[in-house]
Amino acid sequence: MSTGTVANAFMDIFFPPHCPLCAEAVNSHTLELCDKCAEAFNSSRIKGPLCLLCGIPFKSGGSENRTCGSCLKKSPSFTRARSLYLFDNEVREAVHALKYSWGTMLGPFFGSRMARTVTELELSPDLIVPVPLHRKKITSRGFNQSVLLARVMAGALSVKLEISNLRRVRNTPSQVGLKGRERSVNVAGAFIVRHADAFKGKDVVLVDDVFTTGATVGECALVLKRAGARVTVITLARAVN
Ligand SMILES: [Zn+2]
Ligand SMILES: [Zn+2]
Structure with a gap:
């Protein structure tokens, strides 16, 4: 196991990843929203015209x-x-x-x-x-x-x-x-x-x-x-x- 993987595993156990908006648990530490927040934000996204x-x-x-x-x-x-x-x-x-x-x-x-x-x-x-x-x-x-x-x-x-x-x-x-x-x-x-x-x-x-x-x-x-x-x-x- 590489140092990076160990560090990630450690993070997941002691600081489980959560949605940056509602703090709901999510799968990764990559700053992704939970499904509910993602849906709400997508519907507020400004598109053209x-x-x-x-x-x-x-x-x-x-x-x-x-x-x-x-x-x-x-x-x-x-x-x-x-x-x-x-x-x-x-x-x-x-x-x-x-x-x-x-x-x-x-x-x-x-x-x-x-x-x-x-x-x-x-x-x-x-x-x-x-x-x-x-x-x-x-x-x-x-x-x-x-x-x-x-x-x-x-x-x-x-x-x-x-x-x-x-x-x-x-x-x-x-x-x-x-x-x-x-x-x-x-x-x-x-x-x-x-x-x-x-x-x-x-x-x-x-x-x-x-x-x-x-x-x-x-x-x-x-x-x-x-x-x-x-x-x-x-x-x-x-x-x-
Ligand atoms: Zn959320
Ligand atoms: Zn204008």
Whole structure:
């Protein structure tokens, strides 16, 4: 028996593998979901047709990807945005768990799937940049879930993780309950780039947990764009009305 096999057997006995979402027992340590969770997540997976720019899925009107009305009216500050899942049911619960339970397997689980999306989009970013939290919020919560996801993605893709050059300088009130326009006003001027040179001419993948109206990622992308970067947004989930 090789050392690796012994180690695996040891792991299986003392740390039996479980589903990273519901902790149900599963067969292997490969971060796979149990059947029930896999089914729920597959049904929330965003498939086409969707907006070529902001990635919003269309409920009707043909099978082709196209630009949505909102992006036609005003081009977003990012090149494109894509999300893995609709922000509903089990996905909503998982995002909540990710936010408040550092050290669970959810970060590695979702981060590796987001990295796979970057590869599927045939992107070759220079930098992975998480949406920053204000330091007061980090103090109260303990960590930034977007950093957690971005760190896993950077590792999986062998791309540099940049976490200190985009800063949140204003601790904005919660976006919950605000509509699109109010959200944009709420986050306007909340972010700065410290050293613009580091972003100049770079392809950046901007990472967040949830794309709600796009106000937060849009504002981040705007300051990154002003610094000379091209920005693709990857979020775990997307809220759709
Ligand atoms: Zn499960
Ligand atoms: Zn759009």
